[in-house]
Amino acid sequence: MADNNKVKIWIQLADANQIALSINPGEEETYRKAEELVNTLWSKWMNRFNDTSSDVLARVAFQFARLYLETYGENRQVNEFLTDLDQQLDAMIGADE
Secondary structure, X not given: OHHHXXXXXXXXXXXXXXXXXXXXXXXXXXXXXXXXXXXXXXXXXXXXXXXXXXXXXXXXXXXXXXXXXXXXXXXXHHHHHHHHHHXXXXXXXXXXX
């Protein structure tokens, strides 16, 4: 029943066939920006590399996966720092009681 609130959009990545997606209406901007980022990098690299379209699209996918993993690792470090800080603050507050 949750699909009742979904909207259907079509995205075009590189020169592949369009992809239909059912998304929450509030997510459309994010999906459109992602589509734009992929297409911008694909277009730039199509002019740069002497590869087939699918090879360039594979390069783009790899680049975004690498960036995702780097960001995930950085976020994990921040979360660990905040957890440690929270524990230290709790210990300081507990010491005053």
